[in-house]
Structure formats: structure tokens, C-alpha cells
Amino acid sequence: MTAPEPTATASPSDALGDLEGELATGRAGRTPLVVTLLVAATFVVILNETIMVNAIPRLMADFGVDARAAQWLSTVFMLTMAAVIPMTGWFLQRVTTRTAYAAAMTTFSIGTALAAVAPTFEVLLAGRVVQAAGTAVMMPLLMTTLMTVVPAHDRGRVMGNVTLAMSCAPALGPAVSGVILQLGSWRLIFVFVLPVAIGVGLWGMRLLQNVGRTRAGSPSWLSVVLAAGGFSTLVYGLSQIGADGGVSPAALIGAGVALVALFAAYQVRLQASERPLLDLRTLRHRTYALSLLLMSAGFMAFLGSMILLPLYLQQLRGLTELQAGLLVMPGGLAMGLLGPQVGRAYDRYGSRPLVIPGALGMVAALGLLSRVDLGTPYAVILALHVVLMGCLAMVFTPVFTIGLGDLPPHLYSHGSSLLGTLQQVSGAIGTALLIVVMDNRAGSLAAGGADAEAAAIGGLQWAFVAGAVIGVVVVVTSLLLPSRVDAPEGAPAPH
Structure with a gap:
């Protein structure tokens, strides 16, 4: 299809x-x-x-x-x-x-x-x-x-x-x-x-x-082998950062990157005969390429932060899994319920009036989450999480739309696949990066004489700061996006 x-x-x-x-x-x-x-x-x-x-x-x-x-x-x-x-x-x-x-x-x-x-x-x-x-x-x-x-x-x-x-x-x-x-x-x-x-x-x-x-x-079965081996090895290596024993994460990541590079080079070669498994000519379209960068950085901050909050609520605040799930559920619902309103606003005003404020709000929310401690009221955590999810809705919905809209119709399936692949990889990178930051900071504080809870809180705060720094990439990229893109030749016409 x-x-x-x-x-x-x-x-x-x-x-x-x-x-x-x-x-x-x-x-x-x-x-x-x-x-x-x-x-x-x-x-x-x-x-x-x-x-x-x-x-x-x-x-x-x-x-x-x-x-x-x-x-x-x-x-x-x-x-x-x-x-x-x-x-x-x-x-x-x-x-x-x-x-x-x-x-x-x-x-x-x-x-x-x-x-x-x-x-x-x-x-x-x-x-x-x-x-x-x-x-x-x-x-x-x-x-x-x-x-x-x-x-x-x-x-x-x-x-x-x-x-x-x-x-x-x-x-x-x-x-x-x-x-x-x-x-x-x-x-x-x-x-x-x-x-x-x-x-x-x-x-x-x-x-x-x-x-x-x-x-x-x-x-191309060689493409299948390179893609499956490269992307799965890369994601597995990222997921093993900080784990004890087993194969070195650096070796896995290096092997994954090498296989992905071979896969990309082979796809460029296959494009000459119109037989690529994943058509990388999508990257020649500037707005789509910018959208990929923005979405990758956004998912790094988003998924990494989504790992941190349940860890904080369950391990440091003593909530059960169900209680922690119910506490973060309103944020996800807010993100979803805002989606249609953001979509209508995009149709009317374009991407920039939504994506730029949303990116700034995301960085601000992550920055405020970096100040949580053992005494932070649950209502404050709930409010910050709802704000974060609402800001992400302002970012993701327009960027999905404008990025894929920049492609000609025959590249839609390849653009969607590349976007989905990078979501998996960037999510793994974000999760690994923020967990490493948290563990290293907590270990440093513990070595300096801090008790276990204080060290854990310190590590959590630094991890949220790292998420906010990643969010700065989203802000910068949002400034480069156009408000709209012209419909490519062959795109569906109005009803």
C-alpha cells in the first residue's frame, strides 16, 4: 500500500x-x-x-x-x-x-x-x-x-x-x-x-x-538483515548502559552504529534502481529532516522523563504501581484530549505559534521537575506533569503533520517508517542517558557522604536537568521550522 x-x-x-x-x-x-x-x-x-x-x-x-x-x-x-x-x-x-x-x-x-x-x-x-x-x-x-x-x-x-x-x-x-x-x-x-x-x-x-x-x-534480503541487526543491536546496547555483566554496551552500540551505517549506504545504492527497503531520499526534504531532528530530541526528553517519574514515585515516595500509574494518567489524558484542539489550531495558524511556545513550556516544566524532593506535594507533581504533557501535545501534533506533509505521496510510507524507527532509537537513547546521569550523580553524592535518599533525590534532579537540556534542542529546531509547507504534487486535494 x-x-x-x-x-x-x-x-x-x-x-x-x-x-x-x-x-x-x-x-x-x-x-x-x-x-x-x-x-x-x-x-x-x-x-x-x-x-x-x-x-x-x-x-x-x-x-x-x-x-x-x-x-x-x-x-x-x-x-x-x-x-x-x-x-x-x-x-x-x-x-x-x-x-x-x-x-x-x-x-x-x-x-x-x-x-x-x-x-x-x-x-x-x-x-x-x-x-x-x-x-x-x-x-x-x-x-x-x-x-x-x-x-x-x-x-x-x-x-x-x-x-x-x-x-x-x-x-x-x-x-x-x-x-x-x-x-x-x-x-x-x-x-x-x-x-x-x-x-x-x-x-x-x-x-x-x-x-x-x-x-x-x-x-532486498541483505537490507533486511542489516536493518534488523543494526537497529536492534543499537537499541539493545543503549538499554544495557548501566547494567552489570554481559557484553559491553559500548561494543554493542558500536556494532549497531556500524550496521546501521552499512544499511544506510546500501539503501542509497538501491535508490538508483528504485529498490530501497527504506528510501532515504526523504531526508532531502528540509522540513521533514528538521521534523525528524525535533521529534528525536523531543522523544529523548519525553520518554526519558517518563521513566524517571515512576521511579521517583515508587522508590522514593513509596507509592504502589497502581497509585503511581493513576497519578501520571491525567497527564497522558491531557496530552490526548488537547490533540484535536491543537490540530485545529494548526490548520488555522500553522506550526510555529504552537511548536515554539510548546517547546519553551516543555523545557520550563522539566526544569521545575528538577526541583522535586521528598516533600514536594503530589498536587504540584501532578500539575507539572499535566503541563509537560500539554506542551508536548503542542509540539508533536504539528510536527508530525508538517514533517510528513513536506514529502511527496510516494514517500509517505518510507517517511512514516523512518520516523517510527527514530522514535524507538531516540527513546532508548533518552532513557539510557537520563538513567546514567541519575546513577552517576547519586553515586557521587553517596561517595561524598550523603545518605541514600538524599543521593537518590540529587541524581533524579540532575536527570531532569539533562532532560531540560535536551529540550533546548527542540526549542532551537522549532525556530527553524516553517509555519506551513506547500502541498507536494500528487498530494490529496481538498474534499
Whole structure:
């Protein structure tokens, strides 16, 4: 599935391929049905990324594994996403929308069923790998379809609705799992998700129509090997920073960077014959390249900070997993609920009036979070987190829209895949960096005679400062973005 070729005329019929009229596009000002269906499916699979957070103690007891092994349930999910997403640009251009959707939801459902009945920890890990493979297809499929069927003047509003679902899903994950775990075994988490995934999958297949056109061609298997090996090794190396024993993180990171460099060089070579697995000509488009840089820095600060706050609430303030999840949930909900309003404002005013204040507010919120201590009122923490999430909504929704909008339609799938890949890598970098800063500062304070709590608070404060410094990159990049981009030739026309 891909957008129309750039030589196509900009008529709605060419832009929508074989999509049938109002069933997919809806009336003007309405979110296309195809996008609504994909948002529902993507919400289900992304919810799964964070829904296991609270179950780790139960899993450790049931399977007799330590905390480091149990964390692999999250790590292996991230590694699989990093390995699979680079291939989705090619994949989405070779199969129809319905085929890609069916493959993603079927794969995810099989992984969920496998995890629900897993007799051993290794089988549970395998189930998470299969789940992640399905999840990796959904986000690029959603973004590519949105850019194909929604005209430029309405993308901000529709992207805002997408942001609502994408932000609420990870925010609800820990809270939902906390409630389910009150009812019994951790297996109930997968038992809860499975019928929902099957229902959404069947609903989508009954109503979903194909969007755009497909191309023939076989993949470059060397590209597949280099992409899977390079990005997964890089993310794994980053996740191992600060871990005891095992292979050196520096060696893993070096090997990952080398493989990614070989992959990039090979893609440039394949572009001459129009056979790249991931088309890097997207980077020739200035606004898209700036958006990638801004989103990467933003996700480094965002995901790194999201790790810090639960650590602070649970380890230093003594909250349970459910209590910590409920405390941070309003921030995620605020980010999601603001998405549609930000999207409408983008359609009316452009990106700069939103992204620049949002970036400045993000840096300010992270700076204020660097002052938290053991006596900080929970209401203050809640308010700062809501402000941080609201500012991120002002940044992410316009940047997603303007970045992908700078590309010609035939590069939408590749642009979405590259964006998703860099999200995984930058999230791993941000998490590793902030944890290293926190641990090193805490160790330094402890060596200087500080007690354990004071050292931990000092490390946490420095980590939030590091997040604010990363946020400065977002501010600087936001000043370079245009307010709008001209619709490329072949982009979908207004309804």
C-alpha cells in the first residue's frame, strides 16, 4: 500500500485509489472512516506496550526470574519494534491496506494468545516478540493512510484525533493493568486484550477499504538483515548502559552504529534502481529532516522523563504501581484530549505559534521537575506533569503533520517508517542517558557522604536537568521550522 505516484494528478479519485467515496473519506470536516478504524486498532496494540509494567513482580514470583530478566518483557518488545519498523516502508508499498491490516492484527492476536497461555518465561517472551511485530506495522500504516486520504488543509485536525488515541493508550496501560491485577493472575491482562484485539480486527476487516496503489517487487534480503541487526543491536546496547555483566554496551552500540551505517549506504545504492527497503531520499526534504531532528530530541526528553517519574514515585515516595500509574494518567489524558484542539489550531495558524511556545513550556516544566524532593506535594507533581504533557501535545501534533506533509505521496510510507524507527532509537537513547546521569550523580553524592535518599533525590534532579537540556534542542529546531509547507504534487486535494 502506498500513496499515488508523484506523476499522478491531484484529483481526489487518484489520491484515494480504489477507496469508495464517502465510506472512507466521510464528509468535509469528518475524520475518514479508514483512519478511524486504524486509530482504534493502533490504540489496542499501543496500549499493550505499557500494560505489563505493573505485572513484573508477579512474573518474577511465578517464573522464578530476577528483575533484570523480567525487564526483558519490555526490552524485547522495543528491540522487535526497532528491527521491524524499518521494513514497513517497503512492505506497505507492496500490499493493500486490508492485507497490511489483517497481517498486523492477526500477528498481534496470535502473540497475545501465546502470551496468555505461556507455560514458561521463554514462551512469554516469544509471545511479546510476536505482539511487537504486529504493533510495528500499525503506526506506519495509520500515518501513511492518513497522509494519503486526508487533504493538507484538514490534516492537523485529523492528526490531533490520532494524537488523542496514541497518547491515551500508553497513559492508560499501567492503570488498566493495575485494575486487572486486582482481579487475579497476570494472565488476565492478555485474556482482557485478546477479545478486544480480535473484535477490532474483525470490525476493521468488515469495513476497511483499500487505499492507494501497490507496487511489485521483492525485498532486498541483505537490507533486511542489516536493518534488523543494526537497529536492534543499537537499541539493545543503549538499554544495557548501566547494567552489570554481559557484553559491553559500548561494543554493542558500536556494532549497531556500524550496521546501521552499512544499511544506510546500501539503501542509497538501491535508490538508483528504485529498490530501497527504506528510501532515504526523504531526508532531502528540509522540513521533514528538521521534523525528524525535533521529534528525536523531543522523544529523548519525553520518554526519558517518563521513566524517571515512576521511579521517583515508587522508590522514593513509596507509592504502589497502581497509585503511581493513576497519578501520571491525567497527564497522558491531557496530552490526548488537547490533540484535536491543537490540530485545529494548526490548520488555522500553522506550526510555529504552537511548536515554539510548546517547546519553551516543555523545557520550563522539566526544569521545575528538577526541583522535586521528598516533600514536594503530589498536587504540584501532578500539575507539572499535566503541563509537560500539554506542551508536548503542542509540539508533536504539528510536527508530525508538517514533517510528513513536506514529502511527496510516494514517500509517505518510507517517511512514516523512518520516523517510527527514530522514535524507538531516540527513546532508548533518552532513557539510557537520563538513567546514567541519575546513577552517576547519586553515586557521587553517596561517595561524598550523603545518605541514600538524599543521593537518590540529587541524581533524579540532575536527570531532569539533562532532560531540560535536551529540550533546548527542540526549542532551537522549532525556530527553524516553517509555519506551513506547500502541498507536494500528487498530494490529496481538498474534499
